């Protein structure tokens with residue numbers, strides 16, 4: 001029987017191939033959507049995991065997380081210079097680091113921060129942490145050599161930003177991969193970013209209002225264009241008032257402290273958020289988009305199932321005489337049923353399995369591309385529930401194959417004698 | 420025997436008896452009911468009225484599966500269009516019905532080989548689609564005889580062959596049925612083949628108009 005089925009499929013190889021490919025593509029579509037969505041969710045959740053609590057000026061929570069965790073370029077409002085000293089003095093805070101964005105170099109974000117944060121983020125793969133104002137540490141995915149001189153551009157170069165000529169950073173270290181957007185960042189001392197944008201604490205206190213955006217502020221303050229001392233010693237004493245800051249990354253001492261801090265720093269001067277929580281809310285909104293996508297793929301799958309059913313029913317009709325002949329020579333009806341059923345099931349099942357690998361490959365490819373673009377590692381993987389899904393799909397294919405098999409089963413055998 | 424949509428019955432036979440080990444020709448114009456009679460004799464179709472007795476059993480009372488089993492065990496069919504299955508070798512084609520009905524007796528492969536040799540095919544592994552029509556019909560004969568049926572029934576076995584191949588097929592059918600002592604029923608237009616059988620039944624519009632021992636042989 002197996003020999004007959006294989007010979008039959010080999011003879012009808014072109015049609016069989018089309019059926020397998022159709023099933024494979026429809027399956028791959030669904031698998032790719034599911035895996036990609038999961039990879040995006042897991043990847044960004046893991047990327048946000050490194051950061052416990054983010055504090056910024058009041059505004060959009062999503063914007064704050066996108067800018068500080070995912071380093072998306074966008075102007076953030078600035079917080080008052082008293083927030084960081086207050087946090088550093090807070091007994092519930094294990095560590096707090098300022099972050100300042102706005103500059104870029106060759107598509108990489110230049111982020112001002114503390115040497116402590118650089119050390120906390122990940123171990124160094126080579127070199128050392130910056131020790132003077134004009135040094136930088138790069139993320140694992142930054143394709144620049146040690147000792148390279150980075151001349152930051154204000155804003156994104158492709159958006160018409162202008163180059164800062166007052167200072168260039170020398171790369172002195174490289175971090176190991178973190179799987180976050182920070183892998184594509186150039187980390188520099190916070191004090192240098194302030195200096196570049198004319199935001200020295202002394203003359204800055206007065207106009208460092210939180211409602212000034214970074215952009216407005218920076219372009220206003222830059223008229224001076226004084227050259228900046230690249231060899232100036234690292235000054236990370238932020239116990240006094242600092243210039244304005246777009247965001248502060250805080251590591252609380254305990255989970256209870258984290259919740260208390262989040263509560264205490266949500267007022268009209270600051271906004272404290274858990275990145276994970278913001279992402280969860282974001283996914284809730286994106287959930288609708290996913291529903292649409294899943295709907296579309298399900299529609300495609302139903303169409304494919306219907307098309308295959310139609311084709312096989314027609315096919316069984318065309319082979320009336322052959323099926324009749326099998327019976328005429330004494331084959332039981334059961335054998336005819338099993339032959340038709342197994343042929344169709346073998347085709348759809350191999351299509352489904354092929355589709356799973358195709359979908360996995362496609363998701364891997366897309367995730368790889370997105371990771372390269374964003375620095376956020378996106379884990380494409382099957383979950384335990386997927387095994388169940390495969391069984392459900394295969395069970396569906398098995399049920400689908402029953403209809404043509406039933407038709408063949410009921411085929412009158414006398415058809416063999418009609419020519 | 421009536422078909423829906425036809426006013427006159429396709430087959431109206433009061434009584435017909437075919438004794439074992441006889442060789443019968445079934446003749447008549449096209450559309451006269453030969454194939455219909457065959458499908459009834461082989462249990463492929465049930466009669467509307469009447470009975471088909473195999474010994475004491477009315478095969479019309481058997482279930483569909485029961486008739487399949489009965490046919491597989493007792494009837495060897497040879498059809499005009501061979502109904503061999505491409506993609507399989509001659510040998511596999513001979514074995515296929517036995518395989519599908521789970522009737523693979525221990526010596527059955529050896530018998531298939533012997534039968535293929537007996538019908539003059541020396542290469543059992545040859546793929547069926549590479550064979551000539553005459554060779555194909557010989558494979559079909561081997562297949563019909565595989566399970567040692569009591570009756571071999573052929574529906575226009577030579578109609579799609581040239582005369583030489585047709586003669587060879589006719590010879591084989593008659594010789595092999597004699598050798599194994601099985602009954603042979605052949606529906607045919609071929610006068611040469613008809614002449615070599617013992618009895619001729621002529622159908623016109625589903626009725627038997629002539630039934631007798633073939634002239635020359637009787638004389």
Ligand SMILES: Nc1ncnc2c1ncn2[C@@H]1O[C@H](COP(=O)(O)OP(=O)(O)O)[C@@H](O)[C@H]1O
Pocket residue numbers: 422423424425429447448449450451452453454455456
């Ligand atoms: N399934 C059917 N439905 C209706 N009419 C049929 C069917 N099968 C055969 N017939 C009719 O029965 C008659 C006998 O056909 P058939 O037995 O095939 O003749 P033969 O084999 O002698 O050429 C024909 O008139 C044919 O049209």
Ligand SMILES: [Mg+2]
Pocket residue numbers: 450453454455574
């Ligand atoms: Mg006919």
